[in-house]
Amino acid sequence: MRSLLDIPAPAKINLFLHITGRRADGYHLMQSVFVLLDLCDTLHIETRADGRISRADIGSSTQGSDPLPDNDLCVRAARLLQATTGCTQGAHIQLEKRIPTQAGLGGGSSDAASTLLALNKLWRTRLSRQELTAIGLQLGADVPFFLLGDNAWVEGIGEQLTAIDYPPTPFMLLKPPVGLSTIQIFKDPNLKRDTKPATIAGFAEIENEHKHLFGRNDLQPVAETHCPDIRHCVDLLKGYQPSARMTGSGSTVFAPWFLNHDLQAIPSNWYHLRCMSLKNHPLKHWAD
Numbered sequence: 001m002r003s004l005l006d007i008p009a010p011a012k013i014n015l016f017l018h019i020t021g022r023r024a025d026g027y028h029l030m031q032s033v034f035v036l037l038d039l040c041d042t043l044h045i046e047t048r049a050d051g052r053i054s055r056a057d058i059g060s061s062t063q064g065s066d067p068l069p070d071n072d073l074c075v076r077a078a079r080l081l082q083a084t085t086g087c088t089q090g091a092h093i094q095l096e097k098r099i100p101t102q103a104g105l106g107g108g109s110s111d112a113a114s115t116l117l118a119l120n121k122l123w124r125t126r127l128s129r130q131e132l133t134a135i136g137l138q139l140g141a142d143v144p145f146f147l148l149g150d151n152a153w154v155e156g157i158g159e160q161l162t163a164i165d166y167p168p169t170p171f172m173l174l175k176p177p178v179g180l181s182t183i184q185i186f187k188d189p190n191l192k193r194d195t196k197p198a199t200i201a202g203f204a205e206i207e208n209e210h211k212h213l214f215g216r217n218d219l220q221p222v223a224e225t226h227c228p229d230i231r232h233c234v235d236l237l238k239g240y241q242p243s244a245r246m247t248g249s250g251s252t253v254f255a256p257w258f259l260n261h262d263l264q265a266i267p268s269n270w271y272h273l274r275c276m277s278l279k280n281h282p283l284k285h286w287a288d
Contacts, residue, residue, distance in 0.1 A: 102179025104248025
């Protein structure tokens, strides 16, 4: 059996997230900037000769991470790679969650992307990054980003990616114990779906230290009605920094954090973490 251990799957934040329309098939059109973080889940994968895909949890090292379902995105990613390539090998996937679930941090999508990259090496299926991305898009709109390898300007339903440079930046993450369902937020009739499209040139013109102020998160007002604690997170972070906003469909809120001290007086069951942005995905060179 062959194996790869300590495979990182990094989180992301959305610096902004605009909903610019909706396709006839119901998928929402969006614009965003995705930034990788050094907060990572960890996978350990070993090949199996019997063709089966199995998965085990190695415990949870963070609040807000429930036990993973048997058919989570890692398992689906492995089975889809099998079906696409005709590979007869199997795999046993062990996953240690550090990224909170239902948090807007892309943990499940990142796990799926790292699974595809690792199994592409272990099974020697030799798919290109473009071919892996086509598989990833079938699993979820965020998966292609984690296969790109860079921070990115993102458009369409998540499949139109333009790599960008983003300066190393510390962020504070704050999440209430309640998670949010992405489907629930996108189905809400009060969701704004007609934001005027922005341009990557307009984003690039902004000074690096102010890029986090660009745009807004169109999902945040709806998310706050489902989880009022999101507004409490925003207000708490704004007590330290002038800007704070939700990432993805929530419920995590973030703010740049150049302070030397930690958050004070937060509820004990709220998740918080100071982390750094990444220049590139740790597995960027695992695909061509």
